[in-house]
Structure formats: structure tokens, C-alpha cells
Amino acid sequence: MSMAVHVGAVGVARPRIEGRAKVTGAARYAADEPIPDLAYGALVLATVARGRVRDIDVASVRDMPGVLGVIDHTNAPRLNPEAGNFFGPDGGLRLLQDDLIPHAGRPIALVVAETPEQARAAAQALPVTYDEQPHDTRLFAGHPAGRPALTLFDAPADIGDVDAELAASAVVVDERYGTPEENCSAMEPHSATAWWEGDRLEAVDSNQGPFQIAFTLATLFHLPPERVRVRVDHIGGGFGGKTMCGPQLILAAMAATRFGRPVRVTLTRAEVFLATAQRPATDQRIRIGADADGRLRAIHHDATYEISPLAEYIEGCTELTKTLYAAPAIRTALTVVPLDILPPYSMRAPGAAPGSFALESAMDELAERVGLDPLELRLRNEPGVGPVSGLPFSSRNLVACLREGARRFGWASRDHRPRMRRAGPLLIGTGLAATSFSTGAFPSTATITAEPDGTFTVAIAAADLGTGARTALTAIAADALAVGTDRIRLRISDSAIGPAWGAGGSRGTASWAWAITEAAAKIRGPERPMTATVDTTQLLGDLASRERHAFSAVFAEVGVDPATGEVRVRRLLGMFAVGRVINPLMARSQVIGGMIGGLSMALHEEGVRDPVTGRHVNADFAGYHIAAHADVPDIEADFVPDDEPGVPWGIKGVGEIGNVGTAAAIANAVWHATGVRQRHLPIRLDRVLES
Amino acid sequence: MTTRSTISLRVNDVTHRLCLDHRRTLLDALREDLGHTGPKKGCDQGQCGACTVLLDGRRVVSCLTLAVAAEGAEITTVEGLAADGELRPIQEAFVRLDGFQCGYCTSGQLCSAVGMLAERAAGWPSAVTADVSPDGPVAELDAAEVRERMSGNLCRCGAYPSIVHAILETAARDGVTG
Ligand code: FES
Numbered sequence: 001m002s003m004a005v006h007v008g009a010v011g012v013a014r015p016r017i018e019g020r021a022k023v024t025g026a027a028r029y030a031a032d033e034p035i036p037d038l039a040y041g042a043l044v045l046a047t048v049a050r051g052r053v054r055d056i057d058v059a060s061v062r063d064m065p066g067v068l069g070v071i072d073h074t075n076a077p078r079l080n081p082e083a084g085n086f087f088g089p090d091g092g093l094r095l096l097q098d099d100l101i102p103h104a105g106r107p108i109a110l111v112v113a114e115t116p117e118q119a120r121a122a123a124q125a126l127p128v129t130y131d132e133q134p135h136d137t138r139l140f141a142g143h144p145a146g147r148p149a150l151t152l153f154d155a156p157a158d159i160g161d162v163d164a165e166l167a168a169s170a171v172v173v174d175e176r177y178g179t180p181e182e183n184c185s186a187m188e189p190h191s192a193t194a195w196w197e198g199d200r201l202e203a204v205d206s207n208q209g210p211f212q213i214a215f216t217l218a219t220l221f222h223l224p225p226e227r228v229r230v231r232v233d234h235i236g237g238g239f240g241g242k243t244m245c246g247p248q249l250i251l252a253a254m255a256a257t258r259f260g261r262p263v264r265v266t267l268t269r270a271e272v273f274l275a276t277a278q279r280p281a282t283d284q285r286i287r288i289g290a291d292a293d294g295r296l297r298a299i300h301h302d303a304t305y306e307i308s309p310l311a312e313y314i315e316g317c318t319e320l321t322k323t324l325y326a327a328p329a330i331r332t333a334l335t336v337v338p339l340d341i342l343p344p345y346s347m348r349a350p351g352a353a354p355g356s357f358a359l360e361s362a363m364d365e366l367a368e369r370v371g372l373d374p375l376e377l378r379l380r381n382e383p384g385v386g387p388v389s390g391l392p393f394s395s396r397n398l399v400a401c402l403r404e405g406a407r408r409f410g411w412a413s414r415d416h417r418p419r420m421r422r423a424g425p426l427l428i429g430t431g432l433a434a435t436s437f438s439t440g441a442f443p444s445t446a447t448i449t450a451e452p453d454g455t456f457t458v459a460i461a462a463a464d465l466g467t468g469a470r471t472a473l474t475a476i477a478a479d480a481l482a483v484g485t486d487r488i489r490l491r492i493s494d495s496a497i498g499p500a501w502g503a504g505g506s507r508g509t510a511s512w513a514w515a516i517t518e519a520a521a522k523i524r525g526p527e528r529p530m531t532a533t534v535d536t537t538q539l540l541g542d543l544a545s546r547e548r549h550a551f552s553a554v555f556a557e558v559g560v561d562p563a564t565g566e567v568r569v570r571r572l573l574g575m576f577a578v579g580r581v582i583n584p585l586m587a588r589s590q591v592i593g594g595m596i597g598g599l600s601m602a603l604h605e606e607g608v609r610d611p612v613t614g615r616h617v618n619a620d621f622a623g624y625h626i627a628a629h630a631d632v633p634d635i636e637a638d639f640v641p642d643d644e645p646g647v648p649w650g651i652k653g654v655g656e657i658g659n660v661g662t663a664a665a666i667a668n669a670v671w672h673a674t675g676v677r678q679r680h681l682p683i684r685l686d687r688v689l690e691s
Numbered sequence: 692m693t694t695r696s697t698i699s700l701r702v703n704d705v706t707h708r709l710c711l712d713h714r715r716t717l718l719d720a721l722r723e724d725l726g727h728t729g730p731k732k733g734c735d736q737g738q739c740g741a742c743t744v745l746l747d748g749r750r751v752v753s754c755l756t757l758a759v760a761a762e763g764a765e766i767t768t769v770e771g772l773a774a775d776g777e778l779r780p781i782q783e784a785f786v787r788l789d790g791f792q793c794g795y796c797t798s799g800q801l802c803s804a805v806g807m808l809a810e811r812a813a814g815w816p817s818a819v820t821a822d823v824s825p826d827g828p829v830a831e832l833d834a835a836e837v838r839e840r841m842s843g844n845l846c847r848c849g850a851y852p853s854i855v856h857a858i859l860e861t862a863a864r865d866g867v868t869g
């Protein structure tokens with residue numbers, strides 16, 4: 001190793017390592033891999049919301065040009081019912097196992113043909129008849145099927161006497177807030193190609209965690225884990241939607257097994273909407289009581305959301321409620337309502353995105369009723385320790401975010417009365433929200449090998465969804481080994497590398513960096529091994545018990561056209577406390593992307609269901625609008641100094657926090673502009689006009 | 692009934708002879724038959740822009756263009772933007788200013804940006820152009836113009852602000868060519 005002083009790579013703004021590949025079209029995504037002798041699968045989705053398949057008339061398409069065959073519940077390989085996800089067994093994975101239809105959009109057959117056109121033509125021609133049963137797809141709080149959610153995380157809290165404190169409060173806000181079904185909508189539709197190599201099942205699949213996906217696939221197909229390998233090069237975004245073992249992969253593996261050749265299954269955009277995963281709709285009630293000076297006495301947050309009977313899921317809407325503000329009494333509860341819908345799963349900032357919309361809207365309403373600056377209301381209720389747990393915070397820099405954000409935004413000159421400002425015909429308003437998102441790390445394994453040419457091969461089954469994991473982990477490995485980044489050869493996105501947490505829960509970088517750092521320490525240790533593998537399971541267990549969260553403050557300015565009801569965001573600013581920033585250029589991009597996701601949630605996104613058929617009616621980008629160039633102003637985002645003690649490099653994770661709070665900040669700005677509260681997302685034109 | 696035809700496609704200055712299913716889109720022909728996987732399929736129905744390529748210098752969504760209808764045109768994909776391995780200014784600006792995250796929309800954004808700069812230089816107005824009269828001045832290229840003209844290219848990662856910066860910077864420095 002050179003004796004030159006090593007100049008660190010961590011903390012330096014650098015363009016992405018794969019930047020050139022991505023701007024020249026050379027970067028390969030799952031559907032781009034050239035694989036010889038490929039056949040193509042096309043899905044057939046159920047068009048009814050509940051019932052049974054009466055008949056699938058396979059004979060009528062079997063002789064269509066190029067068709068190799070059809071897989072349905074009568075001939076599909078038997079899958080292991082024990083296969084599941086983070087929350088337990090998952091019936092969503094058990095495709096084509098019986099004639100039951102649990103929701104509209106459920107895959108009921110796969111047509112396999114020589115070309116994509118032939119497969120699609122036969123899938124569209126395939127006659128299916130159903131025995132329909134009555135369905136229920138309508139979520140509301142108090143639904144008779146409601147029951148408590150799992151308590152794996154965001155368990156119910158109940159400290160102090162909420163009812164007594166509310167009764168003693170000078171001011172009480174008691175309101176309901178609603179958010180709709182939303183779709184992750186990564187630009188890359190899910191794609192998988194599967195084939196057998198001897199007795200090993202190989203797959204190229206777009207997903208957020210190759211090791212976990214391969215493990216699930218092995219379980220499903222009754223295979224030992226070492227006989228299943230899942231890899232990919234680049235991933236075209238995930239946002240939660242590629243966390244699970246997707247239908248593309250399960251069906252491609254079935255087809256490869258049945259037809260004895262590689263089969264590619266790439267979902268259409270409609271199938272991504274109808275058959276992958278969604279953020280559940282929520283119906284939340286918040287009660288906040290405060291003294292006349294704005295000091296909180298009680299917060300009560302009841303969140304009801306939908307799930308499918310096929311699988312458990314936790315939309316942790318009340319996590320922030322237990323984190324953000326001090327109050328002598330806090331009560332939270334999550335209620336799930338099983339409905340005949342696509343099983344919900346994590347979408348970017350799960351729980352926190354809808355939960356913060358409710359909480360931070362309610363806080364704004366409280367500020368209005370107390371007659372206090374919404375910024376001051378937050379500052380006045382800053383807790384010293386975890387409001388529910390009583391644990392110290394590992395680090396908490398929310399106040400710094402609020403103050404610095406307010407300074408840059410020019411908050412001090414704000415007139416807090418609503419409907420006071422105009423720009424031409426537009427009503428102008430500003431709003432803010434405070435946020436948090438829990439952080440941490442999960443066990444992962446990394447291997448570093450010192451190569452004869454002086455480079456280091458660093459292998460970890462991480463995934464780079466566009467988060468910049470490649471670039472960040474290269475910098476971390478370089479600094480941990482005290483060499484330049486040019487001497488690091490990073491291998492990721494391959495289940496064969498070994499167990500690792502996926503890209504999710506804002507825990508990817510912290511989890512992977514930890515394993516890489518420990519492996520590097522071994523390589524540089526007294527024994528100087530040529531290769532070192534580290535599993536962080538034990539180390540993580542030793543971490544001190546703390547409240548660990550990233551924090552941010554979001555400020556928005558909107559213009560509302562009273563004639564059309566159109567809301568446009570004119571300014572958006574976020575200040576973030578996300579631990580140590582590994583690469584400011586990429587981290588800034590990521591939180592800005594999150595804020596745009598929040599803007600999109602506030603104003604545009606809504607999975608609309610026809611109550612009569614139970615089907616989504618807007619499963620495309622024309623009907624389900626996601627923010628486009630013209631919707632998005634220039635956005636300011638920056639970081640306050642922060643750290644995360646006990647975690648290598650002081651990392652907190654930036655994946656989700658950007659999404660949190662923006663919707664509430666915009667809704668609060670709309671109130672400030674118009675004088676009318678918007679308690680249901682998205683803030684559609686008709687909702688603005690009606691109010 | 693014939694369902695296939697043999698045609699010539701000229702892509703990035705190279706001519707290819709292909710026998711194609713008439714249903715084959717230009718996007719699928721580029722990707723599946725010619726191995727140009729730079730153009731991406733985000734929706735296959737003209738709603739996302741990920742498949743944008745240049746047809747005789749004009750941007751089209753290749754998923755809504757039948758391959759057989761592209762015979763005789765000069766087709767440029769993202770792979771053809773960098774001449775002799777030198778990144779074009781717009782490509783270099785995307786990398787330096789972080790105009791993408793996952794990169795899936797990027798080839799479409801880049802082709803769209805190149806086509807858009809040419810459209811605007813040719814005097815084509817957009818919905819936000821103040822003076823749309825035929826003899827009006829060429830629109831000033833500000834952020835609002837870029838956003839409006841680029842709105843057919845969705846980016847779920849939310850790289851929009853950096854993309855707009857990259858385009859404005861490139862246009863200011865390198866004019867119409869991008
Ligand atoms: S793939 Fe052509 S516009 Fe989306």
C-alpha cells in the first residue's frame with residue numbers, strides 16, 4: 001500500500017460511477033440482457049374482483065402462431081405455501097395454485113410464445129369465464145372487518161391519560177385525513193428472465209434485494225437456497241415496488257421449468273399497477289389537545305388502512321406521532337381492514353408519507369386555532385427524549401432543520417392569516433411540515449479480497465436502484481481500506497454473493513457500509529488476510545438502545561387558481577438531518593426526488609377504483625398522473641450537520657425521508673392561500689373548487 | 692395474408708436489413724432485433740417518453756412508431772448521441788449535474804432534449820411561449836420553456852431540476868446541438 005496520505009472519498013460530491021454507462025445507453029437493465037433461445041411470457045389478469053375461474057379455454061389459443069403453451073392453475077408447478085415476506089406468509093406469491101380470485105388484476109395464466117407479440121396476442125385472445133362473488137373494496141374507519149395490525153413495528157402506544165388531557169385542553173383539533181391507493185411506479189416495469197443451468201435455477205430480475213428474492217424463490221420452488229441465483233446489473237427504480245418476489249419472476253421460473261428454455265416475463269405498465277404492490281389507502285383520525293400557549297397535552301392518532309386477506313402488512317402511519325413532539329399523553333393505534341384488493345406493500349416512505357400528512361396537517365390546524373406561528377408551535381413542543389419510549393435520541397437535529405429552513409425560505413416575514421396574498425389572479429400561500437423517519441441497519445455479509453494487482457474486490461449483495469449505492473459503497477470501501485476509489489472493484493446485485501439486506505427501509509447504505517467497513521478492518525488487521533468475510537448480525541445486536549431517526553423540515557409555496565382550482569407549487573425547500581452525508585451530490589438528488597414524490601402525492605396521485613367492478617380504472621400514466629417536468633419548480637435541498645453515533649460513518653439513510661412531509665407542507669400552504677383545509681389527498685381541482 | 696416484411700432500417704448511421712412482424716414497434720425492433728437496448732420501454736403506450744429516439748432529427752416515441760413505417764428515415768438512439776466515444780455536451784452535463792438516478796428515463800430525456808433544442812431553434816412555440824405568431828421571435832429558452840417542452844418525459848426518480856439545469860447550461864454554452 002502506498003504511503004501517500006489518503007484523501008477521503010466519503011463526504012465528497014462526485015458524479016455516479018455508472019454515469020457514462022447511463023448516458024450512452026450502455027447500462028443494462030433486466031429486460032436488456034441478451035439471452036439466447038429466449039421465449040416470452042405474457043400475463044393474463046383476472047378482470048373480476050372476487051370469485052373463481054370457471055374456465056380458461058386454452059385449446060382456443062394453443063394453435064396460434066408461435067404459442068408454446070399456457071400455464072394456469074390446472075398445470076402450474078406446486079408452490080410452497082410457507083414462502084413469505086418480511087411480515088410472514090404471503091398468499092400474494094402463490095400464483096396459479098387454485099381457481100380463487102382474491103382481487104382484480106390477479107394473474108391467472110401465463111401464455112408463453114416465441115415472440116413478445118405472439119405471446120401478447122394469445123394472452124389477449126384467451127377466453128376466460130368466471131363465477132363472480134360479491135366484493136368489498138371500500139375502505140373506511142369503523143369498517144366491521146377492521147382489526148388491529150401486526151405489532152412487529154409501530155406497535156400501539158398509550159402513555160398518560162389522553163382523554164383527561166384532551167378534556168383539560170384549551171384547544172382541541174379533532175379531524176379525519178384520507179390518502180388514496182398509490183403506486184410506486186418505477187419507470188422500469190418489472191422484468192425477469194429465468195432458466196435452468198443443470199439443477200440450478202438462474203434468473204435476471206429487477207428487484208431491490210437479490211439475496212432475499214432468491215431465498216423466497218427457492219422456498220417457493222422447494223429448492224435449497226444455493227440452487228437459486230438471482231442477479232441483475234442496473235435497476236430502473238424501485239420505490240418499494242420491487243421489494244417482493246414479483247409475479248414476473250415467479251411466472252418466468254414456472255415457465256422455464258415447464259418449457260425447458262429461458263423465458264422472459266416483462267410486465268406491461270398496466271400490470272405494474274394491477275399486479276405488483278401499492279400503498280394502501282388510509283383513513284386517519286387525529287386528536288390533538290393543547291394549552292392556550294400551544295403546549296401539547298395530548299396526541300391521539302388512529303390510522304385505519306386496507307390490506308388483503310392474502311398477506312399481513314404494516315403501514316406505520318403513527319411512527320412520527322411517537323417521535324416528533326413532547327406530550328404528557330400519547331395514544332396511537334393501527335387498524336387494518338382486509339379487502340378484496342391487490343395486497344399493499346411498502347411504497348417510498350411507507351407509513352410516514354400518509355401518517356405525516358395527517359399529523360402535520362393537524363399541527364397546522366392547531367397553530368391556526370391557537371393563533372401561533374406553525375414554526376413556533378413545533379419549536380415549543382420539542383422533546384428531550386423519545387416521547388413514548390423515554391429513550392434518548394441518538395441524535396436529533398430537527399430544530400436546526402426548522403430554523404435553517406425558515407431562514408432560507410424567508411419564513412419570518414410570513415403573515416399567518418390565510419387568504420391574504422395574491423399574484424395576479426392567483427392566491428398565494430406558504431406552509432411547512434416537520435418530519436422524521438426511523439433509521440437503523442440490518443444484518444449483511446460482505447467479502448473483500450486483496451487482488452494481486454493491488455486492487456480490492458468488494459462483494460456485497462446490495463442493489464443500486466438509482467440511489468447511488470455503487471458510488472457510495474465504492475467511496476466507503478476506499479476510505480475503509482485507505483486507498484483510492486480507483487482500486488476498488490465493487491460487485492453487487494447478485495444473490496450468490498451472500499446474505500444482505502435489500503435496498504429498503506432507508507437501511508441499505510447503513511447496513512452494507514457496516515459490513516464492508518468491518519471486512520476492511522479485517523483486511524487491514526494484524527493478520528493481513530488476502531480475503532475476509534464479515535457478517536454483521538452480532539455487531540448490530542450490540543448497538544445501544546436509542547431513538548434513531550432522520551429528521552427534516554419542508555417549506556412550500558403554492559399558487560392556487562380560484563377559477564380552475566389548480567394548485568401549483570412555486571417553491572419547495574427541504575432541510576435534512578440524515579447523519580453523515582456520503583456523497584452530497586447524490587444525496588441531494590435523492591431527497592429532491594423524494595420531495596417531488598411528495599409533491600406528486602399531494603397534488604396528483606390517486607389509484608381510482610370503480611366501486612361496482614372493484615377494478616382500478618386508471619392503471620396507466622394518462623389516468624394516474626405522476627409529477628412531470630412542468631409540475632416541478634426548482635427545488636432547494638440541503639443538509640444540516642448531523643451524525644449517528646454507534647453506526648459506522650454515522651450514516652442514517654436518505655431514501656425515504658425526502659418523501660415525508662412534503663404533502664402536508666403543500667396542503668398547509670393551500671390552506672394559507674385559500675383559507676380552506678384539504679384533508680384528503682390528492683388536492684384535486686374539484687376538491688379545491690368545491691371548498 | 693403477409694404478416695412480415697423485409698425492410699431496411701438506418702440506425703446511428705448503419706443500415707440493417709430486417710424481416711419483421713408488421714406489429715413490431717420501432718422500439719422493439721431496436722431493442723430485440725438490433726440489440727440497441729438504450730431506448731427503454733416504460734409504458735409501451737406513448738405516456739412516458741422513455742423510448743424517445745430521433746427520426747430525421749425529430750423526437751418520436753418509438754413505442755408508438757411501427758418499425759416498418761420508419762424505413763428510409765435516419766434513426767438516432769441514445770447510443771448514437773456520442774460520436775466516436777466523445778460524450779456530447781448534454782450527456783456530459785447530465786453526468787456532472789446528476790441529471791438522473793436510476794437512469795431508466797435518461798436515454799429518452801437525452802434524445803428528447805436534443806430534439807427539443809432543435810425544435811425551439813427552428814422557432815416552434817410551446818404552450819408557454821408568449822408570442823406564438825409565425826413571425827414572432829424565437830422563444831427565450833428559460834426554465835419554464837424547458838419544463839413545458841420536456842413534459843413528455845417522465846422521471847419517477849425526480850431528477851427534473853437537474854435535468855432542466857443540464858439542458859439550460861448546455862443550451863447557453865453550445866446552442867442548438869446539445
Ligand atoms: S415506452 Fe414509449 S412512451 Fe413510454
Ligand code: FES
Nearest residue numbers: 792793794846848
Ligand atoms: S432517473 Fe430514474 S426515472 Fe429518471
